[in-house]
Amino acid sequence: MDVSHILAEHASKQQATVVDKEIPLDIDVGLLTVTDLNPVDVESYEANLEEYLMSTARDGAQALINSLWSLPATHSPDGPIAKLPPPITQLPRSKPLPKPKPLTKWEKFANAKGIQHKKRDRKVWDEEKQEWVNRWGWKGANKDKEQQWLTEVPANADIDFDPRKVARDERKAKMAKNERQHQQNLARAQSEKGASSSSSGHGLQSERKKDIDRTLAVTRASTASMGRFDRSLEGEKKLKGVKRKFDPTEVSSSAEKSNNLAILSKLDREPQLKKAKRASEPTEAPSPKKKGDVLNVRKAVRGATKGAAGAALRREVSSGKGKKGRR
Structure with missing residues (x-):
């Protein structure tokens, strides 16, 4: 079928x-x-x-x-x-809708002037290789002047003129400019966001500055010299707090002896918690252990009779079993 x-x-x-x-x-x-x-x-x-x-x-x-x-x-x-139709039930979101991304300086200018953004393709056509290559990045087209085997040199160029180095420096300068503008856009967006969300006048920029100062202080305190021999930055405040103190490497024999005795006395001393616990416990009858004895008689009797105490031991002794011992 x-x-x-x-x-x-x-x-x-x-x-x-x-x-x-x-x-x-x-x-x-x-x-x-x-x-x-x-x-x-x-x-x-x-x-x-x-x-x-x-x-x-x-x-x-x-x-x-x-x-x-x-x-x-x-x-x-x-x-x-x-084919399933589109859903008709509106499900609730687990998280709020994402906030719109702040506009950059160029985007604000383009909106004011009515300039349309045209996204450039990542690939460009290479006439020499007859294939599509990356516009930038690994084996990008922006590195052609650095990799070509023949380069035209201006007539007024110096003797040590290197066209590859000049092209590389120009490319690095463009990258640094783009990164600087990117950081400026981020800082501007954070300052606008902090100014709109903070009611006390202190925006996100001040919070970021406090985080940087706190991180710098922790980094300074991580060294043995507490940052004393580190190079200070411009406008950096002096750290306040307890300085780390180190004993000298060479001391007298009497000072060394007193330090060692102090350590031994601390080791021999019982913790304060044990003392307080012992003071709070009810007092028991004095132990039959005498001064100088090694054996605690009461503890030995309790262990031999399995908790039956001295009455059972006396009964065993009177019956004659105690002389032979336990088997």
Whole structure:
């Protein structure tokens, strides 16, 4: 049996199944979504939840399939193909719409004068190579004067005149000019944005200046000399704060001894937290451990009797088991 015949038969069966609802289903074929606005049947919902959910989902899927089969389709080796219409449901955005990009100085001038912007192609035709090459970048056409094997030299040129170097310097100067104008446009856009968004008069430019000063201060403090021997910039403020102090490399034996004893005393000292915890704990009965004894008798009795204390130990001793020891 032909595949198209099977699909046609399936389509007739699907179209024959009509979903009848009190409130018609809202079907958006462009997004492949079905919205059911009918109220929930409380009796069916409480009687059998699984069956009620399956029935609702089946009705929605059936209505969507009927809408898909009603679309005009084109035949292909893989079967009929239908083109979905544009969506009719406006979905909410997770993020706000992007703000328009600030105009550059040239764009403002062009709008005032009515100049139309014409985008230049990235590729240009090279008559010598008979192929399309990049206008700039790697193997760009703007480097032809630097790479050509024969270059015309002006009559009044100096002896050390290098046409390749002159062409390269001109190209680098154009790049530097473009970058400088780009940075000026960014700074102008940030200042306009800060002036419009800040109500206290301090724009984004002042915030950026504070960030730069903070970064510079952190960089200065990262060196061992706290930036004392670093070259200072024009208009840079002097850093304020605690300076790093280093002990001299050569000290007397008495000073070295006192420093080492101070370190040992700190290591031998208990932490303040342990002291406070010990002071807050209730006082216990004095331990039978005597001064100079290595063994704590109470702890040993507790471990030997598994917490039964000294009464069980005395019973074992009186019965004669204590002399043989534990097995």
